[in-house]
Amino acid sequence: MRPGPQTRALWEMFSDLVELDDAHRYVTDPLAGMDARYDLGDDHRLVGTLCPDLKLTLERPDPDVVTAVTRSADLLREGRGPLLDLVDRAEARDAAAAWTGRVNTVTARTGRVDVDALLIRPDGCVAWALPTGQDLDAIPLVRALGTWFGQPA
Numbered sequence: 001m002r003p004g005p006q007t008r009a010l011w012e013m014f015s016d017l018v019e020l021d022d023a024h025r026y027v028t029d030p031l032a033g034m035d036a037r038y039d040l041g042d043d044h045r046l047v048g049t050l051c052p053d054l055k056l057t058l059e060r061p062d063p064d065v066v067t068a069v070t071r072s073a074d075l076l077r078e079g080r081g082p083l084l085d086l087v088d089r090a091e092a093r094d095a096a097a098a099w100t101g102r103v104n105t106v107t108a109r110t111g112r113v114d115v116d117a118l119l120i121r122p123d124g125c126v127a128w129a130l131p132t133g134q135d136l137d138a139i140p141l142v143r144a145l146g147t148w149f150g151q152p153a
Helices: 005-017 021-032 072-076 090-095 138-149
Strands: 057-060 081-085 103-109 115-120 126-131
Touching: 072 081, 072 115, 081 090, 090 138, 115 138, 126 138
Parallel strands: 081 103
Antiparallel strands: 057 103, 081 115, 115 126
């Protein structure tokens, strides 16, 4: 808080640092609650955390989903949970088909490479994740769908 050349130099260095993605997240994630993780009974590092705001390119536009979706945060505007299919995994979409009235299934591409699919609660918390290249065991997905979105229609 004391003006002077040392303070100015420190401020300039800090300003440069927070322009780097990792440093920016290190400073802002705790302020935004992005570092909190709730125990939802799944060991995947994203389950129980707020979904990062991913840049998306829609692959299979759903007529029930706003076509202007360009970020994962856009998927939460309708108040329904999105199942975000990041690599066109038909078996994940099929497992969630019975929840169509409460869950929007969206197939999109993103730069993220460590998951094939994410089930996101309407509050932005990741409820289920399918790691990259892993065979789908539909039981955990169906359990998460039932827990957070009720029994299928």
